[in-house]
Amino acid sequence: MPTLYHHPMSSASRFVRLILTEYNYQVDLIEEQPWEKRRDFLALNPAGTLPVYVDDSMRALCGATVISEYLDETHGVLKRDRRLLAEDPFQRAEIRRLTEWFLVKMEQDVTRPLARERAFKLQMTADQGGGAPDSKVLRTARANIRQHMKYITWLAGSRQWLAGERMSYADLAAAAALSVLDYLGEIDWNESPIAKDWYQRVKSRPSFRPLLNDRVRGLTPVSHYADLDF
Amino acid sequence: MPTLYHHPMSSASRFVRLILTEYNYQVDLIEEQPWEKRRDFLALNPAGTLPVYVDDSMRALCGATVISEYLDETHGVLKRDRRLLAEDPFQRAEIRRLTEWFLVKMEQDVTRPLARERAFKLQMTADQGGGAPDSKVLRTARANIRQHMKYITWLAGSRQWLAGERMSYADLAAAAALSVLDYLGEIDWNESPIAKDWYQRVKSRPSFRPLLNDRVRGLTPVSHYADLDF
Incomplete structure (x- = not known):
C-alpha cells in the first residue's frame, strides 16, 4: 500500500x-x-x-x-x-490559484506561524528551535486571519463552492488550513457566518472525519473542534 | 494580444x-x-x-x-x-517537484532575498521599504547559494537535463533563477563547471535572448551576463 x-x-x-x-x-x-x-x-x-x-x-x-x-x-x-479539478483550463487555473492561495499565501501569513509557535515548538527540542511561543509572531499572524476570513466569506458568498459550481481542490485546501487553525481555537466563527456555513458543508463530509480525530500530543483541541454543529 | x-x-x-x-x-x-x-x-x-x-x-x-x-x-x-512537461505522470511529478524547488525553495533561500536587497530596494521609496541592503540578509542568502549550486551540479551531472532526458520546465525554472543571480554577479561559475555547462546550453537558446537584454534601472549587470561564452 x-x-x-x-x-x-x-x-x-x-x-x-x-x-x-x-x-x-x-x-x-x-x-x-x-x-x-x-x-x-x-x-x-x-x-x-x-x-x-x-x-x-x-x-x-x-x-x-x-x-x-x-x-x-x-x-x-x-x-x-x-473530479476535484475541472475540465476547462481556465476553471482549472482558478482552482489552482485558490489552492495556492490557501497552501502558500495563507500558510505564510497565518497557518504556519501559528502552527509552529503553538504546536510544533511544543514537540521540538531547544536545539530544534522549541520553546515558548513568540508573542510578536502570534500577534502578526492573528491580525492576518481576519483578511483571509473576509476573502473566504466573499468567495463563499458569491459562488456555490469557493472556486465555482462544484467542490474542488480549492475547498479542500481552504478547509485543511482552517481546520488546523480551528484545532488551535484561532477562529471566531461568530464573526464570519457565511464562511462558517461553507466550512460546515466541507466539515460534514465523511472524508473530513479522520481529521477531526487527529490529536497532537500535549495540545487539546478547542471544544467545538470535532463538532459538526459548532 | x-x-x-x-x-x-x-x-x-x-x-x-x-x-x-x-x-x-x-x-x-x-x-x-x-x-x-x-x-x-x-x-x-x-x-x-x-x-x-x-x-x-x-x-x-x-x-x-x-x-x-x-x-x-x-x-x-x-x-x-x-513539450516542456512530460507525458508520464511520474515524470511530470519530477518536473513539477524541481520547478517548485527553484521557484519556491531556492527563491526563499537565495533569489528573493538577494533580488530584494540589491535590486528592488533601489527602486522602492523609504515608505515601501527601500534603502540600503541589509548585510545580514545578504550574508545568509549568499551562504545558501552553494547548496543550490551543488544540487544543480548533481542533477546536471547525472541526467541529460535537470529532470531527465528532455529539456523541461525544470531547466527553465532553474535557469530563470540563476539568470537573476548571474545578473547580480552572485554566481562563481569557476566553482561549478558542470552546472555552468548545463546553464550554457539553456542560455544559448534563442528563447533566452530577451532575458539577456533586460536591464534594471541603476543596476548594471555583471560583465559576462549576456556573454554566451562566459
Missing part, C-alpha cells in the same frame, strides 16, 4: 489526506516531524517538507501541488462529476 | 517568459513594481505577486505554477517532443 508522510498540524498534509479519502484511495499514514531532519526522510524529499507520498515501487512524490496534480492525472480524471 | 505583467528581477516572471518564447507565443510585456500595490494590479491578482497573464478576454492567470500548467494544457500538449 502507498504511504503518506504527514503531520496533523500541516495544512498541506491535511489537504492531500482529504483528496485521498474523497477518491477512496487507501494509504498508510506515517507521522513525520520534519524539524528532526531524519536522514531517511530527506532521502525521500531533499526539501524536507510535508507531505510526501511513496508508492508501492518506492517512488516518492513531494509536496501538495505535485501530489494533487498526480492524483488528478491518475485518479481524478476518471471520476467525472466527482 | 495577451499581456504578461512581469519584473526583470523576478525569476517566476522570467520562467514564464521563457516558456512563452519556447512555444513561439507572443505577448505584450508590462513591467510591474509589485511593491507599489497598484489598485488595478491587485484587482487582477489579489495576492499581489508576479507574473500575471491576462488573455484577450481580460481573464487573469496568477502566478508561475498556474500559468505554466495552463500553457501546458493549451499549448504544450500539442508540441510533441518540444
Whole structure:
C-alpha cells in the first residue's frame, strides 16, 4: 500500500489526506516531524517538507501541488462529476490559484506561524528551535486571519463552492488550513457566518472525519473542534 | 494580444517568459513594481505577486505554477517532443517537484532575498521599504547559494537535463533563477563547471535572448551576463 508522510498540524498534509479519502484511495499514514531532519526522510524529499507520498515501487512524490496534480492525472480524471479539478483550463487555473492561495499565501501569513509557535515548538527540542511561543509572531499572524476570513466569506458568498459550481481542490485546501487553525481555537466563527456555513458543508463530509480525530500530543483541541454543529 | 505583467528581477516572471518564447507565443510585456500595490494590479491578482497573464478576454492567470500548467494544457500538449512537461505522470511529478524547488525553495533561500536587497530596494521609496541592503540578509542568502549550486551540479551531472532526458520546465525554472543571480554577479561559475555547462546550453537558446537584454534601472549587470561564452 502507498504511504503518506504527514503531520496533523500541516495544512498541506491535511489537504492531500482529504483528496485521498474523497477518491477512496487507501494509504498508510506515517507521522513525520520534519524539524528532526531524519536522514531517511530527506532521502525521500531533499526539501524536507510535508507531505510526501511513496508508492508501492518506492517512488516518492513531494509536496501538495505535485501530489494533487498526480492524483488528478491518475485518479481524478476518471471520476467525472466527482473530479476535484475541472475540465476547462481556465476553471482549472482558478482552482489552482485558490489552492495556492490557501497552501502558500495563507500558510505564510497565518497557518504556519501559528502552527509552529503553538504546536510544533511544543514537540521540538531547544536545539530544534522549541520553546515558548513568540508573542510578536502570534500577534502578526492573528491580525492576518481576519483578511483571509473576509476573502473566504466573499468567495463563499458569491459562488456555490469557493472556486465555482462544484467542490474542488480549492475547498479542500481552504478547509485543511482552517481546520488546523480551528484545532488551535484561532477562529471566531461568530464573526464570519457565511464562511462558517461553507466550512460546515466541507466539515460534514465523511472524508473530513479522520481529521477531526487527529490529536497532537500535549495540545487539546478547542471544544467545538470535532463538532459538526459548532 | 495577451499581456504578461512581469519584473526583470523576478525569476517566476522570467520562467514564464521563457516558456512563452519556447512555444513561439507572443505577448505584450508590462513591467510591474509589485511593491507599489497598484489598485488595478491587485484587482487582477489579489495576492499581489508576479507574473500575471491576462488573455484577450481580460481573464487573469496568477502566478508561475498556474500559468505554466495552463500553457501546458493549451499549448504544450500539442508540441510533441518540444513539450516542456512530460507525458508520464511520474515524470511530470519530477518536473513539477524541481520547478517548485527553484521557484519556491531556492527563491526563499537565495533569489528573493538577494533580488530584494540589491535590486528592488533601489527602486522602492523609504515608505515601501527601500534603502540600503541589509548585510545580514545578504550574508545568509549568499551562504545558501552553494547548496543550490551543488544540487544543480548533481542533477546536471547525472541526467541529460535537470529532470531527465528532455529539456523541461525544470531547466527553465532553474535557469530563470540563476539568470537573476548571474545578473547580480552572485554566481562563481569557476566553482561549478558542470552546472555552468548545463546553464550554457539553456542560455544559448534563442528563447533566452530577451532575458539577456533586460536591464534594471541603476543596476548594471555583471560583465559576462549576456556573454554566451562566459
